[in-house]
Amino acid sequence: MTVDGYLSTLSNELVIRDSKKDSITLSILTLNIRLKSYFGSEVVDIIKFGSYSRGTILPRNFDEKSDVDVMVIFKNEHNFKPQTFLDKLKRFASAKYSTSEVYQSSPTIVLELNHIKFELVPANKVYSWSNDTYNIPKSYSTWMLTHPKSFDDTLVECNKNNNYKMKPIIRLLKYWNIKKNYRELASFGLEKKTAEEMGLAYFFCSSYSDYVKEGLKTIRTYNSSYRFDLAIDKINQALTLEKEGKLYAAEIKIKEVFPGD
Structure with missing residues (x-):
């Protein structure tokens, strides 16, 4: 895969x-x-x-x-x-x-x-x-x-402008925050920052990996910046392995960032 x-x-x-x-x-x-x-x-x-x-x-x-x-x-x-x-x-x-x-x-x-x-x-x-x-x-x-509905409208608009990838990306980022970032970010704060600051992400993002890396940069915090940098680095490693035709190794590497259930 x-x-x-x-x-x-x-x-x-x-x-x-x-x-x-x-x-x-x-x-x-x-x-x-x-x-x-x-x-x-x-x-x-x-x-x-x-x-x-x-x-x-x-x-x-x-x-x-x-x-x-x-x-x-x-x-x-x-x-x-x-x-x-x-x-x-x-x-x-x-x-x-x-x-x-x-x-x-x-x-x-x-x-x-x-x-x-x-x-x-x-x-x-x-x-x-x-x-x-x-x-x-x-x-x-x-x-x-x-x-309560004002942010909902912001997210709907952001999701539509980004080819309906923003909600899936937010779910992935929330999952990463739980599994790898020890819930350091509050769920609503993560959603709000992502939706408000990535409204025009479609100009430089197209793939899920593009969006996830940009999302990690957007929600990156100083206190645990190494976790964000490590996640982005591993995504890049997975993409490199994929380009080399090593799909199994690439899947193993991306699972280090986003493990399966």
């Missing part, structure tokens, strides 16, 4: 598919129904956001910390602090998912099912010129503004 063939195949394996996707979809639908039943009119909307909604989430067999972010939009007529709503969500999850693990992690409530983990984020709608403005917890006692 060629280097690009391997990267393309692996990027496809990094997509949640078939029965696993159906199971997650059913769990999200059940969660929505239970939230609306439990809270009634107190909850005005429920929104999926984050890597799941963007199509850059990794399957749990590649990332055991993979989760689905769910924003639960509450009325907040009395200007309560975030912890009030975190407590409400924790009571909901404990009542409706009594056999599942439920806990607070930073300003979110984590609900762990057998096949997926949900992070429930309380939010309040902020009415402004943008229809995509919400308050979410910055801490237990303070709110901060967010626009």
